[in-house]
Amino acid sequence: MNRQQLFNLIQKKQSFLCVGLDTDINKIPKHLLENDDPLFEFNKGIIDVTHEYAVAFKPNLAFYESLGENGWKSLRKTVEYIRSITGDIFIIADAKRGDIGNTSAMYAKTFFETMDFDAITLAPYMGLDTVSPFLAYKDKWSIILALTSNKSASDFQYLKNENTGDRLFESVLKTSQNWGSVNQLMYVVGATKAEALKEIRKIVPDHFLLVPGVGAQGGSLKEVAEYGMNDHCGLLVNSSRGIIYASADEDFKVKAKEKAKEMQVEMATYLN
Numbered sequence: 001m002n003r004q005q006l007f008n009l010i011q012k013k014q015s016f017l018c019v020g021l022d023t024d025i026n027k028i029p030k031h032l033l034e035n036d037d038p039l040f041e042f043n044k045g046i047i048d049v050t051h052e053y054a055v056a057f058k059p060n061l062a063f064y065e066s067l068g069e070n071g072w073k074s075l076r077k078t079v080e081y082i083r084s085i086t087g088d089i090f091i092i093a094d095a096k097r098g099d100i101g102n103t104s105a106m107y108a109k110t111f112f113e114t115m116d117f118d119a120i121t122l123a124p125y126m127g128l129d130t131v132s133p134f135l136a137y138k139d140k141w142s143i144i145l146a147l148t149s150n151k152s153a154s155d156f157q158y159l160k161n162e163n164t165g166d167r168l169f170e171s172v173l174k175t176s177q178n179w180g181s182v183n184q185l186m187y188v189v190g191a192t193k194a195e196a197l198k199e200i201r202k203i204v205p206d207h208f209l210l211v212p213g214v215g216a217q218g219g220s221l222k223e224v225a226e227y228g229m230n231d232h233c234g235l236l237v238n239s240s241r242g243i244i245y246a247s248a249d250e251d252f253k254v255k256a257k258e259k260a261k262e263m264q265v266e267m268a269t270y271l272n
Contacts, residue, residue: 001088001090001118001139002139002183003182003183003208003232005088006055006090006208007232007233009055009088009089009090010055010233010271011271012088013052013053013054013055013264014264014267014268014271014272015053015054015055015263015264015267015268015271016055016233016235016236016237016267016271017053017054017055017056017236017237017239017260017263017264017267018054018055018056018057018058018090018092018210018236018237018238018239019046019047019050019054019056019057019058019238019239019240019243019244019260020057020058020059020060020094020212020238020239020240020241020243020244021043021046021057021058021059021060021063021078021240021244022059022060022063022240022241022244023039023042023043023059023063023064023074023244024063025038025039025063025067027245027248028042028248028252029042029247029248029249029250029252030248031250037070037073037074037077039063039064039067039071039074039078040073040074040077040078040081042244042252043059043074043078043081044078044081045252045253045256046243046244046252046253046256047078047081047082047085048085048253049253049254049256049257049260050243050256050257050260051082051085051086051089053257053260053261053263053264054089054260054264055089055090055236056089056090056091056092056236056238057082057089057090057091057092058091058092058093058094058210058238058240059075059078059079059091059092059093059094060094060240061075061093061094061095075115076115079091079115079116079117080116083116090118090119090236091116091117091118091119092117092118092119092120092121092141092143092210092236093111093115093117093119093120093121094121095107095111095120095121095122096121096122096123096145097120097121097122097123097130098122098123098124098125098126098130099126099130100126100129100130101129104129104130104131104132104133104134105133107120107133107134108120108133108134108136108137112134112137112140117140118139118140118141119140119141119142119143119186120134120141120142120143121143121144121145121188121210122134122142122143122144122145123145124144124145124172124176128179131144131176131179131180132179135179135180135184139183140184141184141185141186141208142180142184142185142186143185143186143187143188143210144172144176144185144186144187144188145172145187145188146169146172146173146187146188146189146200147169147188147189147190147193147196147200148188148190148193149190149191149192149193149212149213149219150190153190156168157169170199170203173187173200173203173204174203177203177204177207182206182207182208185207186207186208186209186210186236187200187204187207187208187209187210188209188210188211188212189209189210189211189228190211190212190213190219191211191212191213191214191219191220191221191223191224191237192213192219194219194220194223194224194226194227194228195223195227197209197224197227197228198227200228201227201228201230205230206230206232206234207234208232208234208235208236209228209234209235209236210236210238211224211228211235211236211237211238212238212240213238214237214238214239214242214263221237221263221266221267221270222266222270224237225267225270229270233271237263237267239259239260239263242259243256243259243260243263244256246258246259
């Protein structure tokens with residue numbers, strides 16, 4: 001999916017919602033554990049009731065990899081199911097890979113060819129070599145970690161370069177723009193850093209930003225839209241726990257739909 005197609009999808013659905021499929025086998029409703037593949041059954045239920053309000057889904061790979069072969073099967077089935085029910089949805093592999101050379105090339109093949117994801121999250125610590133194999137794929141996206149919401153983000157991300165005066169996350173934004181175009185690169189910026197979006201938009205005015213942390217983590221959708229939106233919207237706002245775990249009972253689909261619709265309705269007001 002290219003940049004214009006993604007923007008068209010946002011306009012069509014009046015939404016920039018990304019639903020995070022951080023599917024924890026210990027948190028899904030107990031009645032689903034009777035199924036042969038409880039992770040997939042849970043994901044299927046969430047996808048069924050939220051896809052009309054969302055423009056993207058983002059499986060977090062840790063929750064699947066932790067279950068070994070069965071987890072990978074659940075992940076593959078999830079991606080295939082999303083593709084089967086809608087032809088216009090953006091699927092992100094929240095993998096946070098960050099290696100180089102042949103290893104990076106194999107990761108790119110895994111997620112863009114074997115698994116058919118549209119995008120992958122990447123840690124840029126090792127530089128261009130980390131990202132370049134992913135950029136070789138047409139209409140696929142590399143989503144680079146820039147400024148995250150976790151408490152220890154300040155350990156490195158705010159360190160200042162004495163020569164340039166840039167903080168590390170600013171250096172990541174400035175340098176990585178030379179690696180690819182606005183049609184290939186996005187950036188992760190945590191919703192709890194909403195005011196920093198003003199400064200980030202000065203550096204990357206036209207790029208899409210993937211913004212996690214709205215909902216259960218306390219980020220404000222209103223502030224994210226106020227500080228982060230550009231003339232192509234330029235935002236994919238992720239909510240995981242706030243939607244998929246809105247209920248731990250048999251009404252989990254009903255509650256997830258309510259939460260997704262609630263966010264979409266609010267997003268529509270900002271888009272208009």
